Amino acid sequence: MKAVIQEILRISSVVPLGVLHELVNDIDFHGYRLPKGLLLIPNMYHIHHDKKIWGDAEKFRPERFLNEDESRVIRSDLLVPFQAGKRQCLGEPLAKDVLFLYTAKIYQHFHTLPDPSNPKPNFEYDDGCVLATKPYRVVVKSRC
Structure with missing residues (x-):
């Protein structure tokens, strides 16, 4: 479940750009001189979708966050x-705990399946400060 949540967080990149950071010192970075006071915006969407880092970045593969024998979750910086x-x-620790409990509880009590009338989700986003997916229908059936 934790690997699935990590992959959801990676592939969805809900907040594509991070909060502004200001350099407190001049630095050299890969041959570029960055002056003190420069404002930087981290591009988390690019990090999470970079093929050099993830290989098949467009594919949903939770196993990328598991060790070789898939017995434990591994952390990626x-x-x-x-x-x-x-x-x-x-709030990261609290958010991760809530995501885990919420997701686990849903899958303990329900089967979720694609809606037969709309079997393929649209993975396009509405752009903005946060990325919101297009509406998508699923069928939820009780496990009881």
């Missing part, structure tokens, strides 16, 4: 859905 850098979201 390149998964940054809650901001990049030292000042990540303070």
Whole structure:
């Protein structure tokens, strides 16, 4: 379940751009001189969809967050859905716990299936400060 949630956070990149960071010192970065006071915007969407990092970045593969024998979840420093850098979201641990409990509870009690009248979801987004998916129908059936 944790690997599935990590992959959902990666592929959805709900907040595509991070919060502005200001450089407190001049730095050299890959041959570029970046002056003190420069404002940087982390592009989390690009990090999460970079084929150099993830290979088949467009595919939903939760197993990319599992070790070789798929017995435990591995952490990737390149998964940054809650901001990049030292000042990540303070609510990250709570958000991850809530996502886990909410998702696990749904799948404990319900089967979810694609709506037969609309079997393929549209993965296009409405652009904005957050990425919102287009509406999509599913069929939810009780496991009881």
